[in-house]
Amino acid sequence: MPKGFLGRTRKSIKAKKKKPVLTCLSESIPWEAFRPLLDKGYSQGRKNNTCHKRIDPLILYKMLFLQQLFNLSEEEVEFQVNERRSFEEFVGLGVMNDIPDATTVALFRERLRKANVIDELFEMFESYLRDRGLEARGGQIIDATLVPVQKQRNSREENKEIKANRLPDG
Secondary structure, three states, rough: OHHHHHHHHHHHHHHHOOOOOOHHHHHHHOOHHHHHHHHHHHHOOOOOOOOOOEEEOOHHHHHHHHHHHHHOOHHHHHHHHHHHHHHHHHHHHOOOOOOOHHHHHHHHHHHHHHHHOOOHHHHHHHHHHHHOOOOOOOOOOOOOOOOOOOOOOOHHHHHHHHHOOOOOOO
C-alpha cells in the first residue's frame, strides 16, 4: 500500500469525525426555548397579517445570530444564507424556501429591541453555551473580490530602454 494512502485515509476519517460549528450549535442548543421571548418581541408592531406570510421568528433569530457570530451586515447575512448550504440548513430553511431579505432582518432586530428582549435572548443563548462548556467567539467571512485593472503598456521606446537595461523616463 502506498505510504501517502494511509495518511490521507487518517485525515479523511478525522475530518468526518469533526462536526461543523453550525451543526454542533443546532444539536446542542434547545432553540424552541427561545420561542416565548421571540414571540413577545415579534408580535410588537405588527400592523396586519394580510400583507405577507409571517416568517418564523426562530429563523430570523438564527439569522441575527449568524450576523453576530460572523460579523455580517444585514445584506451580507441574507447573501450568505442564500449562498451557503450550511447557513441555510442552520436557520431551518430548505432549497425551496424564500430567504428573508436584509430589510426583514433589520426590522426584526428593531422589533426585538423595542420589546426589550434582544439582550435577554443573547444572554439566554450564552447561558446555554456556558452550561455545555462552550463559548462563542466571533469570526469573519473573508470576501475576495476581483476587480479589473487597467493594463499598462510600454511604448516602443520604453521597451528599447528596458531591454538595454536602462530605466525609461517617467
